[in-house]
Structure formats: structure tokens, C-alpha cells
Amino acid sequence: xxxxxxxxxxxxxxxxxVAGVDGSASGDTALGVAFEAARARGRVLVAVRAYPEExxxxxxxxxxxxxxxxxxxxxxxxxxxxxxVAAGRPAAVLVDASRTATLLVVGSRGHGGFAGLLLGSVGQxxxxxxxxxxIIAH
Numbered sequence: 001x002x003x004x005x006x007x008x009x010x011x012x013x014x015x016x017x018v019a020g021v022d023g024s025a026s027g028d029t030a031l032g033v034a035f036e037a038a039r040a041r042g043r044v045l046v047a048v049r050a051y052p053e054e055x056x057x058x059x060x061x062x063x064x065x066x067x068x069x070x071x072x073x074x075x076x077x078x079x080x081x082x083x084x085v086a087a088g089r090p091a092a093v094l095v096d097a098s099r100t101a102t103l104l105v106v107g108s109r110g111h112g113g114f115a116g117l118l119l120g121s122v123g124q125x126x127x128x129x130x131x132x133x134x135i136i137a138h
Contacts, residue, residue: 015132016044016082018101020094020122021068023049026107030137031068034105035076037135043102044080050093051085061085091125098130108138 019034021027031047038045049065051058062085073081086093098104108123123136 015100015102016046018046018048018097018104020106021047021049021065023064023068024107030105030107031072033135033137035072035079037103038079039076044082046082048084048097050088050090053087056087058085091122095129098132101132103133104130105135108136
């Protein structure tokens, strides 16, 4: 069950839906929620994959992002998608993306129960620092 945290700008009704993509099962669930939200709002979906600044390979990360998006693009051909890869810590990259987003969707790395649903490190940071509503998909 997804959890929504409503915070940020007084009117986050403009901008894209942003999804954090990490290749995990919960990240894939988040992508489904994000595609549905983008379709419902008539927005572009910005799919963001962060990678380490040191030792990261943008080409490899871009290929992994495209692989994560492939099935969802087929299911939602009417949703425009803007894939982005960025070097940096995932929470920082996503907080930055939240500044222009109408909604931010991420997966949960929790281990069950209410605490696990909310306390993944990226989700925790977004709950406190995102500039738009956040959905944590579990």
C-alpha cells in the first residue's frame, strides 16, 4: 500500500511527475504508480536514476534505466517519458528534482510494518526535504 506525504509548495499543480528508479522490485512498483499518476494528470514522467559520483558509469546507468522503463512504456504508450541519470546521492538528486515536480514517487526499501513502510533512507529524506507531495510505494 502506498503512503503519501503532502508537503512542499502551496501549488504543486504544475511540473512533471518524477519517479526515482533504482532497479529494485519496490522501485518497479513505484514506476507503475508514477506512470498511472502521470497519465491521470496529463504530465510528463521524469524517470530519475542516481549513481555514485566516483566509480559510476553513466552509460551503464542509462541502459539500466531504459531497461526498467521498457515494460511500463509499452503499457502506457500515451505517457511521455523523460529519462534522466544523475551522479550523486539518490536522496539529494531526488530532492533537487522535487523543486519543479508536481509529484515524486519512490519505492520503499522497508522490511514490513509501518516503520518499514516509511523508514527507507531515501524515503525518510524525501519526507523531510522534498518540495512537492511524495508517494512511497510499498
